Amino acid sequence: MPGGAVPLxxxxxxxxxxxxxxSSAGIAFAVLLMLVQLGFERAFFDAxxxxxRQLDGxxxxxxxxxxxxxxxxxxxxRELDAIRRVSGIASTAPLYADWQKFFWTSPVDDKPHLVRxxxxxxxxxxxxxxxxxxxxxxxxxxxxAVLVDSRSRRFLGMENPPAETKLNDxxxxxxxxxxxxxxxxxxxxxxxxxxxFTKLLxxxxxxxxxxxxxxxxxxLRGGEDVSAAQQRLRAALPPALTIMTKPELVEFxxxxxxxxxxxAPIFWLGTLVGFAVGTLISYQIIYSDLSDRLPQYxxxxxxxxxxxxxxxxxxxxxxxxxxxxxxxxxxxxLAVYRVIGDxxxxxxxxxxxxxxxxxxxxxxxSLLAGILAVRRVIAADPAEIF
Amino acid sequence: MDMTIAPMAPAIRxxxxxxxxxxxxxxxxxxxDVSFDIPPGQLAVLTGPSGSGKTTLLTLLGGxxxxxxxxxxxxxxxLANLPASELVLARRDIGxxxxxxxxxxxxxxxxxxxxxxxxxxxxxxxxxxxxxxMLDRLGMADxxxxxxxxxxxxxRQRVAIARALANLPKLVLADEPTAALDRDATTNVLGLLxxxxxxxxxxxxMVTHDHRIVDLADRLIHMVDGRIASDVTLDNxxxxxxxxxxxxxxxxxxxxxxxxLAEMATLRHFEPGEVIIREGEQGEEMFLIAEGEVEVMRDxxxxxxxxxxxxxxxxxxxxxxxxxxxxxxxxAMDAYVVRREEVAEAMKKSSRFREQLRRFFVRRH
Numbered sequence: 027m028p029g030g031a032v033p034l035x036x037x038x039x040x041x042x043x044x045x046x047x048x049s050s051a052g053i054a055f056a057v058l059l060m061l062v063q064l065g066f067e068r069a070f071f072d073a074x075x076x077x078x079r080q081l082d083g084x085x086x087x088x089x090x091x092x093x094x095x096x097x098x099x100x101x102x103x104r105e106l107d108a109i110r111r112v113s114g115i116a117s118t119a120p121l122y123a124d125w126q127k128f129f130w131t132s133p134v135d136d137k138p139h140l141v142r143x144x145x146x147x148x149x150x151x152x153x154x155x156x157x158x159x160x161x162x163x164x165x166x167x168x169x170x171a172v173l174v175d176s177r178s179r180r181f182l183g184m185e186n187p188p189a190e191t192k193l194n195d196x197x198x199x200x201x202x203x204x205x206x207x208x209x210x211x212x213x214x215x216x217x218x219x220x221x222x223f224t225k226l227l228x229x230x231x232x233x234x235x236x237x238x239x240x241x242x243x244x245x246l247r248g249g250e251d252v253s254a255a256q257q258r259l260r261a262a263l264p265p266a267l268t269i270m271t272k273p274e275l276v277e278f279x280x281x282x283x284x285x286x287x288x289x290a291p292i293f294w295l296g297t298l299v300g301f302a303v304g305t306l307i308s309y310q311i312i313y314s315d316l317s318d319r320l321p322q323y324x325x326x327x328x329x330x331x332x333x334x335x336x337x338x339x340x341x342x343x344x345x346x347x348x349x350x351x352x353x354x355x356x357x358x359x360l361a362v363y364r365v366i367g368d369x370x371x372x373x374x375x376x377x378x379x380x381x382x383x384x385x386x387x388x389x390x391x392s393l394l395a396g397i398l399a400v401r402r403v404i405a406a407d408p409a410e411i412f
Numbered sequence: 413m414d415m416t417i418a419p420m421a422p423a424i425r426x427x428x429x430x431x432x433x434x435x436x437x438x439x440x441x442x443x444x445d446v447s448f449d450i451p452p453g454q455l456a457v458l459t460g461p462s463g464s465g466k467t468t469l470l471t472l473l474g475g476x477x478x479x480x481x482x483x484x485x486x487x488x489x490x491l492a493n494l495p496a497s498e499l500v501l502a503r504r505d506i507g508x509x510x511x512x513x514x515x516x517x518x519x520x521x522x523x524x525x526x527x528x529x530x531x532x533x534x535x536x537x538x539x540x541x542x543x544x545x546m547l548d549r550l551g552m553a554d555x556x557x558x559x560x561x562x563x564x565x566x567x568r569q570r571v572a573i574a575r576a577l578a579n580l581p582k583l584v585l586a587d588e589p590t591a592a593l594d595r596d597a598t599t600n601v602l603g604l605l606x607x608x609x610x611x612x613x614x615x616x617x618m619v620t621h622d623h624r625i626v627d628l629a630d631r632l633i634h635m636v637d638g639r640i641a642s643d644v645t646l647d648n649x650x651x652x653x654x655x656x657x658x659x660x661x662x663x664x665x666x667x668x669x670x671x672x673l674a675e676m677a678t679l680r681h682f683e684p685g686e687v688i689i690r691e692g693e694q695g696e697e698m699f700l701i702a703e704g705e706v707e708v709m710r711d712x713x714x715x716x717x718x719x720x721x722x723x724x725x726x727x728x729x730x731x732x733x734x735x736x737x738x739x740x741x742x743x744a745m746d747a748y749v750v751r752r753e754e755v756a757e758a759m760k761k762s763s764r765f766r767e768q769l770r771r772f773f774v775r776r777h
Binding site: 030031032034037038040319321322324325327328329330331411 | 471508526
């Protein structure tokens with residue numbers, strides 16, 4: 027068939043404006059459902075990865091038994107000596123962290139709330155990429171000084187923090203803030219010196235230098251090959267310790283969230299529900315449209331159109347119907363992401379990848395509905411129209 | 413596949429065609445031993461009461477139903493032996509005019525016609541031109557961009573006819589194509605079909621109850637209970653005879669007398685406003701309206717309007733008295749004209765005809 031043929035699918039789609047509006051609204055609802063689920067999933071991953079992405083190092087040493095970064099599983103401080111003996115290393119900074127034992131007394135409700143805590147030697151090179159931490163880490167050398175995360179959930183009162191409050195029932199002085207943001211496990215973060223950490227960690231009697239560390243943040247000398255240094259560290263350290271590059275650490279964390287945490291399946295299930303609802307809505311729309319035009323399709327068969335043309339036409343119309351619902355849903359999704367992102371302090375972003383995935387799912391559900399509905403057209407009997 | 417047909421090979425060839433719906437006790441025979449040929453260039457009219465098998469026959473000829481028994485060759489193709497994919501292609505050479513227009517409401521009139529043209533491989537510009545041309549030919553040029561919803565029933569039917577004829581098919585199968593059309597549109601459509609039969613050798617098989625079509629038909633096939641009850645090829649006299657058979661009191665004449673009268677009748681055309689007979693003048697002819705309408709005036713007052721199938725002027729012819737009314741064509745009109753001597757001859761031959769004509773005359777006057 028030559029180009030410039032009658033665009034039957036498009037004409038059928040736009041023939042009845044009210045019908046198109048109803049169809050678009052129905053499909054947009056399902057697409058929005060998928061976009062929200064997919065957006066939450068992405069935000070969940072992005073938020074979960076923020077803490078490791080902000081670590082400032084070329085290599086990281088952690089306990090090999092650690093199944094995700096956000097769990098406390100420290101290793102002995104003395105291993106630092108072995109690390110420092112490996113050639114090519116510019117600096118090694120111990121990072122202390124805890125996600126379960128620090129309770130911040132919020133000035134908002136005067137109640138203790140669980141926060142995550144990162145601690146390091148303020149005199150050592152920065153372990154975080156965040157300039158606010160690097161710039162203010164000298165302030166942490168004063169007694170009981172802490173930096174707080176201004177993007178923490180609002181009920182923690184860190185957005186406009188008080189000059190002093192309590193952390194594990196000990197008075198701390200808030201000397202500055204940084205912007206990291208919460209994730210699905212932690213509502214907010216506090217950064218402090220290693221000395222204060224040993225003091226506030228419940229049940230701890232070990233001083234700095236004896237307290238096990240969560241990770242060693244290693245910077246290599248300029249020009250050093252990361253893989254080669256990683257190999258040297260592996261040779262020097264016991265197998266109970268793992269050595270990761272920055273991308274490996276990010277991937278390690280992503281893999282845990284994707285495969286081991288319960289969050290990812292929940293979001294995928296939500297997306298699947300959206301897909302199923304969308305398929306049903308699309309099927310209803312397409313089936314009803316085809317039913318109304320059955321004599322016309324039968325006439326086309328009668329005058330010599332092949333079933334393949336009819337299938338193409340119906341599937342094109344199904345895809346266009348999906349697009350007609352997708353576009354408003356995408357625009358609405360931008361607004362929803364903005365609103366929910368601001369409220370929940372989650373990095374909800376309409377990325378190109380998210381757009382591509384949701385568009386593919388939308389076309390998938392429309393085409394699936396079209397395939398289910400097209401049987402009616404194939405079965406249309408042209409003899410009945412005489 | 414060879415798309416040409418041998419000279420004089422029939423466009424349709426049917427032999428021993430049987431067809432039944434249902435199975436077992438629900439089996440219903442629709443066609444019995446139907447055999448006929450339709451040569452290229454013939455306009456054949458298929459008549460018969462409801463349920464006589466006309467539509468079933470059309471669907472079988474159009475390759476829309478699976479044949480059960482018998483031979484059906486359409487444009488040189490044996491439909492029973494065509495694979496499904498080639499049957500679809502075979503249908504492209506047939507112009508189908510369905511009783512229901514079944515136009516896409518989403519497409520304009522021109523686009524609906526283009527849908528048929530796009531089955532071929534003509535360039536887009538040519539397709540667009542051909543669609544417009546066919547709509548123009550059917551008096552729809554100014555409505556080419558209108559959607560079917562904005563068209564009247566007759567206009568929609570004309571678009572459907574344009575769709576069927578746009579490809580200039582070698583065979584047209586039509587089911588009551590003029591049912592929704594007014595007089596002028598019917599004349600236009602029939603004129604186009606007739607022109608295609610003459611100029612392009614298109615064969616037309618048309619189911620219709622419209623007796624106006626009889627004037628143009630080359631052949632009348634009458635079906636009763638799934639069988640061909642009569643199959644009459646019409647010359648000009650035959651067409652007049654078939655027409656006279658539908659008109660009282662001529663239907664009372666025996667076939668021989670009817671044929672004799674028909675052979676002497678001539679077809680005459682009148683323009684709108686033309687006075688056909690004038691009150692007070694001597695009358696030598698009577699007129700049977702084949703197509704169109706006239707008004708009957710007495711003392712400058714309209715007393716009646718007569719249409720196709722009715723006649724006038726019989727009073728003077730029978731009595732020899734002057735015309736008692738003036739008759740004027742209200743639109744383009746064709747009438748069969750029978751002279752006084754011929755009517756007198758027929759009256760002499762058939763006392764029943766004489767009686768009925770007189771009775772009719774008395775009733776009218």
